[in-house]
Amino acid sequence: MIVLKFGGTSVGSVESIKQVINIIEQHRQEDTTFAVVLSAMSGVTNQLIEIGRMATNGNPDYLDLVRRIEDRHFNVIKALIPVKEQSKVVANIRGVINELEDLLRGVSLIRELTPRTLDLIMSFGERLSTAIVTECIKSRGIPAVFCDARQLIKTDTQFGQAEVNYTLTNQLIQDFFARNTSLQTGGIPLITGFIGSTEKNETTTLGRGGSDYTASIIGAALNAERIDIWTDVDGMMTADPRKVPNAFNIPSITYAEAMELSHFGAKVIYPPSLQPAFARNIPIQVLNTFNPTHTGTMVSRTAERRQYTITGISSIDDIALVNVQGSGMIGVAGVSAKLFGVLAANRISVILISQASSEHSICFAIDPRAAQQVKDILDTEFSVEMSHGHIDNISIERDLSIIATVGEGMKKSSGIAGKLFSVLGKNGVNIVAVAQGSSEINISVVINKNNLSKALNAIHNVFFQSEARILNLYLVGTGLIGSTLLRQICAQYEFLRSEKLLRVCLVGVSNTKKMLLDPKGVSLDDWRERLLTEGVTTSLPAFVEQIKYYNLPNSVFIDCTSDKDIVQFYELLLDANISVVTPNKVANSGSFAEYRRLQKTALNRGVKFLYETNVGAGLPIINTLQGLMTSGDRFLKIEAILSGTLSYIFNNFRSGTSFAAIVREAKEKGYTEPDPREDLSGMDVARKILILAREAGFPLEPDDVTIKNLLPEACTAAPTIPAFFQELENNNDYFESLLADAGSRNEKLRYVATLENEKVTIELRSVGPEHPFYMLSGSDNIVSFTTERYKDRPLVVKGPGAGAEVTASGVFADVVSIGSYLA
Ligand SMILES: NC(=O)c1ccc[n+]([C@@H]2O[C@H](COP(=O)([O-])OP(=O)(O)OC[C@H]3O[C@@H](n4cnc5c(N)ncnc54)[C@H](O)[C@@H]3O)[C@@H](O)[C@H]2O)c1
Ligand SMILES: N[C@@H](CCO)C(=O)O
Numbered sequence: 001m002i003v004l005k006f007g008g009t010s011v012g013s014v015e016s017i018k019q020v021i022n023i024i025e026q027h028r029q030e031d032t033t034f035a036v037v038l039s040a041m042s043g044v045t046n047q048l049i050e051i052g053r054m055a056t057n058g059n060p061d062y063l064d065l066v067r068r069i070e071d072r073h074f075n076v077i078k079a080l081i082p083v084k085e086q087s088k089v090v091a092n093i094r095g096v097i098n099e100l101e102d103l104l105r106g107v108s109l110i111r112e113l114t115p116r117t118l119d120l121i122m123s124f125g126e127r128l129s130t131a132i133v134t135e136c137i138k139s140r141g142i143p144a145v146f147c148d149a150r151q152l153i154k155t156d157t158q159f160g161q162a163e164v165n166y167t168l169t170n171q172l173i174q175d176f177f178a179r180n181t182s183l184q185t186g187g188i189p190l191i192t193g194f195i196g197s198t199e200k201n202e203t204t205t206l207g208r209g210g211s212d213y214t215a216s217i218i219g220a221a222l223n224a225e226r227i228d229i230w231t232d233v234d235g236m237m238t239a240d241p242r243k244v245p246n247a248f249n250i251p252s253i254t255y256a257e258a259m260e261l262s263h264f265g266a267k268v269i270y271p272p273s274l275q276p277a278f279a280r281n282i283p284i285q286v287l288n289t290f291n292p293t294h295t296g297t298m299v300s301r302t303a304e305r306r307q308y309t310i311t312g313i314s315s316i317d318d319i320a321l322v323n324v325q326g327s328g329m330i331g332v333a334g335v336s337a338k339l340f341g342v343l344a345a346n347r348i349s350v351i352l353i354s355q356a357s358s359e360h361s362i363c364f365a366i367d368p369r370a371a372q373q374v375k376d377i378l379d380t381e382f383s384v385e386m387s388h389g390h391i392d393n394i395s396i397e398r399d400l401s402i403i404a405t406v407g408e409g410m411k412k413s414s415g416i417a418g419k420l421f422s423v424l425g426k427n428g429v430n431i432v433a434v435a436q437g438s439s440e441i442n443i444s445v446v447i448n449k450n451n452l453s454k455a456l457n458a459i460h461n462v463f464f465q466s467e468a469r470i471l472n473l474y475l476v477g478t479g480l481i482g483s484t485l486l487r488q489i490c491a492q493y494e495f496l497r498s499e500k501l502l503r504v505c506l507v508g509v510s511n512t513k514k515m516l517l518d519p520k521g522v523s524l525d526d527w528r529e530r531l532l533t534e535g536v537t538t539s540l541p542a543f544v545e546q547i548k549y550y551n552l553p554n555s556v557f558i559d560c561t562s563d564k565d566i567v568q569f570y571e572l573l574l575d576a577n578i579s580v581v582t583p584n585k586v587a588n589s590g591s592f593a594e595y596r597r598l599q600k601t602a603l604n605r606g607v608k609f610l611y612e613t614n615v616g617a618g619l620p621i622i623n624t625l626q627g628l629m630t631s632g633d634r635f636l637k638i639e640a641i642l643s644g645t646l647s648y649i650f651n652n653f654r655s656g657t658s659f660a661a662i663v664r665e666a667k668e669k670g671y672t673e674p675d676p677r678e679d680l681s682g683m684d685v686a687r688k689i690l691i692l693a694r695e696a697g698f699p700l701e702p703d704d705v706t707i708k709n710l711l712p713e714a715c716t717a718a719p720t721i722p723a724f725f726q727e728l729e730n731n732n733d734y735f736e737s738l739l740a741d742a743g744s745r746n747e748k749l750r751y752v753a754t755l756e757n758e759k760v761t762i763e764l765r766s767v768g769p770e771h772p773f774y775m776l777s778g779s780d781n782i783v784s785f786t787t788e789r790y791k792d793r794p795l796v797v798k799g800p801g802a803g804a805e806v807t808a809s810g811v812f813a814d815v816v817s818i819g820s821y822l823a
């Protein structure tokens with residue numbers, strides 16, 4: 001025997017009732033015996049409560065609502081029962097509605113709605129829906145038997161939430177099923193959910209989860225093989241899909257897990273109402289009436305082998321936390337008894353409790369609507385302790401949420417709390433309180449409400465491993481480096497997803513004219529088109545505000561500009577737990593205090609600030625230096641060629657060619673700064689050596705860097721880029737003379753930056769064939785680190801140090817390393 005229960009949406013419309021009938025017909029063909037339990041049509045129970053309230057207030061409009069309910073039921077009859085059989089059914093249903101109207105007339109006269117009367121009013125929902133579906137089935141030639149559960153389920157007189165008398169109920173159900181002749185001859189019982197009656201035959205209702213409860217009671221009494229709960233979703237999911245778009249179906253779950261998850265709002269089923277079935281070890285299959293081939297979720301004593309350590313995540317979105325603390329609580333027995341005793345006496349439900357072993361404080365979570373009441377009660381109850389200073393003021397914190405991670409797989413498995421706390425930490429979600437029961441199948445954390453969605457998604461992402469972790473990107477600057485970066489990421493998208501388990505999502509993109517933000521992601525191959533057509537006028541403050549507003553997990557901000565104003569936002573972003581990656585050197589080459597502040601902020605927030613491409617583009621220079629520093633090496637000297645542009649120029653400038661033309665070539669090849677004067681003036685190199693010095697532990701300021709100017713005065717003074725190029729042309733002889741001078745000694749021109757004895761110098765030198773900097777080509781950079789450990793022979797990094805592809809790939813590597821860190 002199987003019990004099938006159909007919820008309100010399953011019997012909510014003509015179309016859905018057709019589905020229900022199909023499912024019932026299929027079961028008939030399968031030759032198993034079964035009983036059916038039905039809810040009221042969706043929304044009807046609430047309407048009946050409203051009708052009751054209106055009648056009590058003497059509001060005659062209740063009759064309109066009754067008509068609406070009546071019409072809805074009549075429509076089903078018209079649609080699903082052959083015309084010649086309709087009048088009999090309509091008359092029958094009208095009879096039931098008349099009974100309801102008589103009752104309501106009484107209520108509106110007496111102007112009083114007792115819980116007992118309300119239960120009777122509510123019972124009409126199930127009585128109507130079940131009567132009609134029974135008739136629909138009968139009209140198809142299938143024997144069906146309408147069963148009013150008030151004759152089967154006997155309860156006490158707690159109207160609204162009646163307690164079942166199981167001894168009596170089980171007997172009645174068993175007798176009914178054994179003796180009813182129609183059932184004996186293959187009739188299908190259709191039973192009203194939600195309702196029962198007292199020994200005096202007064203109608204009662206079973207409270208929350210009502211029809212599930214009915215199915216469970218019937219199933220338990222008949223020792224059913226299974227109970228199928230037909231609803232409107234594909235079973236239980238790993239999280240609420242409205243909050244976590246990546247949530248997916250849980251194929252199998254234990255009773256205990258289902259209890260834990262549902263307590264926290266996964267409302268597909270209400271497990272306490274399934275207790276009678278659980279007690280008899282009857283499995284419960286949750287299925288979707290509207291997608292009947294989906295296998296849904298099986299709830300049973302033991303779950304199948306699992307792929308994941310946790311089973312699901314759920315939350316209570318709004319709670320308040322009450323904190324009771326004081327020195328008078330330490331080692332004093334009975335404080336918590338008194339505390340929770342008084343809460344119980346006032347019918348305050350406590351959602352979560354946490355007490356540290358110091359016994360100095362107890363905090364507990366409650367419905368925020370009860371917060372003020374709780375404070376008043378406790379202030380009164382503990383007034384003596386408070387006046388003696390044994391207990392401090394009772395404080396209430398609001399706007400909090402609870403997240404519960406649930407799963408039998410967490411039992412005796414270490415590292416789960418660590419993983420949970422770490423992912424929250426990396427995303428800047430502060431944990432206000434924690435609780436874990438010794439059953440070890442639920443770890444609950446209390447967090448600020450505004451972080452709820454971010455936290456749920458981040459936790460889901462990290463625990464359901466086979467799914468790629470999302471990395472949310474915001475890019476500012478779509479020039480050479482920015483656009484090359486997006487092209488590279490686009491080309492590697494699938495690789496990142498399958499091999500690195502990273503799913504890159506470009507959430508925001510901006511150039512100087514337009515910006516576009518879309519939390520669903522901007523496709524990496526048509527961002528340019530969308531930015532053009534959907535973008536709004538760029539405003540950096542608005543862009544940053546929006547990033548903070550989205551509050552998405554695993555977020556990275558990428559600055560691919562050379563803008564000076566943008567860096568003021570870095571601290572704000574890091575502070576909001578958003579990692580920053582940039583090839584822009586401005587932030588790290590300003591004041592030392594600013595440099596330190598950014599490092600500290602990132603450290604404190606547990607996010608990353610990465611800028612490998614600040615020096616030598618994609619060459620591993622900063623990472624190498626940081627590695628040496630971390631392992632305790634000390635820097636004695638750094639000598640380097642740090643300008644790809646100048647390297648290219650001196651590697652290609654020949655006597656008789658135009659110096660300006662070579663500079664133009666460097667610009668066209670993408671080596672120069674957006675403004676090439678930065679390269680030629682030595683400014684770009686100054687920034688880089690300053691950054692290296694700082695990374696090597698020397699707290700230098702920009703003024704500490706001495707640049708021996710390479711350019712004639714007229715070039716330096718040129719007010720615009722075209723004027724600058726003109727001056728380069730005008731001064732060609734000067735550059736020729738530098739070249740000739742070096743050539744006369746068989747040497748080459750090199751623009752060398754040196755850090756030694758805490759001093760930085762930058763100068764144009766000429767070096768001979770014996771010098772390690774002699775053999776360079778193209779845009780090569782070379783950095784030579786002399787340290788305590790690399791003293792006799794320096795550690796050298798050499799290779800192309802400018803250009804779109806190598807720079808973008810360096811930025812890309814930084815972004816991916818953040819992805820791996822966050823994941
Ligand atoms: N080109 C290289 O080889 C190389 C190597 C290492 C580092 N870098 C650094 O990379 C950065 C980008 O260089 P690039 O070669 O791509 O320059 P680029 O001029 O091609 O691109 C920069 C883009 O940023 C935009 N921009 C500037 N301010 C902006 C703002 N406030 N909001 C939005 N967009 C803004 C500009 O309009 C431009 O499109 C620079 O900081 C540069 O120093 C470049
Ligand atoms: N303009 C820079 C790019 C690398 O930072 C150079 O020429 O080295």
Ligand code: NA
Pocket residue numbers: 612613614615616617618619620621622810
């Ligand atoms: Na680098």
